Amino acid sequence: MDIDLDPIESIAVPIYHHYHATSAKAITPFLHAIKRGELMGHLSSATGKVLFPPLGACPESGEATHEPVILKDSGTVIGFTTVHLPIPGSKLVPPFTVANILLDGADQTCSHLISECELGDVVIGMRVQAVWRPKDQWDYSLENIEYFKPTGEALVDVDELKQHCLERAKLRVKNRVKGNSTEVHHA
Amino acid sequence: MNSSSSNQILEADFELGFTYTRSPGIIIGKFLAALKQKKLYGIRGSDGSVLFPPTEYDPRTAASLNDFVPVSAEGEIVSWTWIETPREHHQVKGPFAFALIKLDGADTPFLHRLFCDDASSISAGMKVKVDWNDDRCGAITDIRGFVPLTATVGNF
Numbered sequence: 611m612d613i614d615l616d617p618i619e620s621i622a623v624p625i626y627h628h629y630h631a632t633s634a635k636a637i638t639p640f641l642h643a644i645k646r647g648e649l650m651g652h653l654s655s656a657t658g659k660v661l662f663p664p665l666g667a668c669p670e671s672g673e674a675t676h677e678p679v680i681l682k683d684s685g686t687v688i689g690f691t692t693v694h695l696p697i698p699g700s701k702l703v704p705p706f707t708v709a710n711i712l713l714d715g716a717d718q719t720c721s722h723l724i725s726e727c728e729l730g731d732v733v734i735g736m737r738v739q740a741v742w743r744p745k746d747q748w749d750y751s752l753e754n755i756e757y758f759k760p761t762g763e764a765l766v767d768v769d770e771l772k773q774h775c776l777e778r779a780k781l782r783v784k785n786r787v788k789g790n791s792t793e794v795h796h797a
Numbered sequence: 798m799n800s801s802s803s804n805q806i807l808e809a810d811f812e813l814g815f816t817y818t819r820s821p822g823i824i825i826g827k828f829l830a831a832l833k834q835k836k837l838y839g840i841r842g843s844d845g846s847v848l849f850p851p852t853e854y855d856p857r858t859a860a861s862l863n864d865f866v867p868v869s870a871e872g873e874i875v876s877w878t879w880i881e882t883p884r885e886h887h888q889v890k891g892p893f894a895f896a897l898i899k900l901d902g903a904d905t906p907f908l909h910r911l912f913c914d915d916a917s918s919i920s921a922g923m924k925v926k927v928d929w930n931d932d933r934c935g936a937i938t939d940i941r942g943f944v945p946l947t948a949t950v951g952n953f
Contacts, residue, residue, distance in 0.1 A: 613838055613865050617826025618935040620818050626886075627813040632806055641807055698816040750807055 633750075636666025639678060641750040647742065651716055653677040658782030659717035659775075663752070683740035683755070685713040686766045690724065690732050707732050711758060717775050722752070726759035735771075737763035824853040824862065832939040835929055838865040839903045849903035850937075869901035870927040871946060876906075879916035889942075894919060898943055910942035918945070 633641055636652065640663055643650035652664035656671035660679050668675055690709035693702070707729055710719035724732050726741070738758035748754045821829060824840065828851050831838050840851030841864040849868055854861060877896040883889045889910065896911035896919075912928065913919060924946035933939035 611865050611867075612863070613827040613831050615827055615830040615834070617823050618821060618829040618833075619826060620820055621829065621936055623817045623819055625815040625817065629811050629813065630808065631811055632808040638804060638806055642805070699814055 634666055636664050636675065640664050643678075643680070644752060644754055645748055645750050647745070647748060647754065649681040649683055649713060651679045651681050651713075651718075653679050653782065655783075655786060658779035658784075658786070660715055661718045662713055662716040662720055679715065681716055682714045683742075684761065685711040685716070685738055685758070686768065686771060687724070687732065687734055687736040687738060688712050688719050688768055689734060692729050692732070705729055709738070709758070711738060712771070712775075717779055720752070722755060723757035724759070725757040731760070733765065735765040735768050737761045737766060822853050824851050827865070829935040829937070829939075832937070833933045833935040835870075835933075835939075837868045837870055837900065837927070839868045839900075839905075840864060841866050846904035847902060848905050849900055850907055866902065868903045872898050872900035872903070872925060872943075874911070874919060874921055874923045874925060875899050876921065877911060877919050879919070881916075888938075892916075893942065896925075896943065898925060909937075909940060912942050912944050 640650045649662065650664065651660045651662035652666075652675035653660050654668035654671060654673065654675050655677065656668055656673045659668070659670070660681070661668065661675060662681055664675060664678075666675060667673065688710045690707050692705055692707045694705045696704055702723075707724045708721055709724045709732065711722055712719045722740075724738060737760065739761045740755045741757055741759050742748075743754055743756050820826075828838055828840075837849070838851060839847040839849035840862045842848050842862060843855040843858040843860045847866045847868065848856075848862075851865065852862065875897040877894040879892065879894045880887065880889075881892050883891070883893065887893070887910075892915070894911040894913070894916065895908060897906040897908055898911070899906040911919065911925060925943040926946050928941045928944045930939050930941045
């Protein structure tokens with residue numbers, strides 16, 4: 611026999627995981643720095659690359675990283691995605707653009723929002739600058755930066771930028787071998 | 798939080814949520830629509846046996862199934878596990894059992910909650926009946942659980 615009823619077309623089957631997280635040794639100083647309004651990366655002594663955000667290990671060499679480097683809050687768009695569909699649970703209202711941004715002095719991109727421009731104006735190689743929230747709202751979060759905005763500077767050739775980064779990393783390793791200081795440096 | 802101590806470990810609660818919705822398909826969709834009406838249907842498999850809950854395809858022959866068969870809201874316990882201290886996701890206040898229950902008219906057992914006073918009162922073959930939720934929306938949770946056939950519905 612058949613069931614003479616309209617079938618249920620959709621059922622909600624959410625899964626929630628509740629965590630209590632503690633910040634690890636590498637993340638802790640990074641979080642305290644962002645609370646102060648500083649962007650702290652880690653220098654990988656093996657590769658000479660500056661990793662941001664620092665996760666405590668160099669993904670290339672596998673070595674633990676300890677050496678803090680304070681980065682500027684400007685960078686270059688390496689890639690981007692414009693989101694047109696709402697994401698359940700997200701407070702972001704589409705359309706919005708998320709970019710992989712290479713901060714000046716870093717060798718690894720981080721993701722953040724791009725705003726103060728038309729969606730269609732975002733391009734690879736665009737120079738961007740962080741727009742910070744009011745200081746009294748700062749927390750232990752990269753959300754202290756509300757978004758990045760275009761600076762209006764000339765576009766950067768990302769292939770040339772990559773070459774520059776690789777050469778700079780080699781130089782850092784070389785200088786290190788010579789016995790340079792390991793104090794906090796500003797990239 | 799003392800911001801002067803730059804080595805102080807930070808901690809926070811956070812929730813990772815996967816807010817899935819899924820389409821159950823026409824067979825399970827109709828089964829769920831019937832639950833909302835307090836009606837239970839299994840489905841006849843290739844060998845004539847009644848599968849409950851219904852499946853869209855026969856688990857052995859993979860044949861497409863569509864012959865619904867009404868089954869009883871009463872059945873018997875096949876097996877069970879007592880949960881003394883429910884966790885949040887069990888959505889139950891007090892102790893209960895997960896039980897495999899074979900409904901009268903069905904040939905396969907299915908898993909649901911069993912509410913009774915204590916673990917020692919449960920036995921294989923014990924007769925139970927559905928305890929319906931008052932607020933039904935066409936989901937398996939329209940069945941709140943099962944209770945012993947002899948029991949009046951309590952506040953579990």
